[in-house]
Amino acid sequence: MKQLIAAFSLIFLTISATVLASQMDVRFTRFDSNADNAISLSEVNEHPELIKQFTDLDTNSDQRLSEQEFEKFKP
Numbered sequence: 247m248k249q250l251i252a253a254f255s256l257i258f259l260t261i262s263a264t265v266l267a268s269q270m271d272v273r274f275t276r277f278d279s280n281a282d283n284a285i286s287l288s289e290v291n292e293h294p295e296l297i298k299q300f301t302d303l304d305t306n307s308d309q310r311l312s313e314q315e316f317e318k319f320k321p
Contacts, residue, residue, distance in 0.1 A: 274316050284310040295321050 277285045277296065287309055290296045296319060303315050311319075 273319075274313050277311075277316070284312055285316060286310050 274285070275281075277289055277293065279289050285296075287297075287300065290300060299319060300311070303311055303318055305315055
């Protein structure tokens with residue numbers, strides 16, 4: 247019984263991680279309108295919640311957000 251519970255827990259965690267990753271991809275893609283795998287300032291003009299955090303998220307100061315930088319975005 248303990249093995250069955252552990253197996254179900256592992257399956258649940260795997261599914262949850264997959265869903266969260268796909269949600270992040272969808273959110274990133276929504277902002278990356280030109281599909282160049284980066285979010286520029288011009289792409290966030292209509293998203294004030296992201297504009298407010300853009301400078302803090304852009305850790306390498308290249309005026310673009312990578313997927314890794316975008317992961318820290320809190321809407």
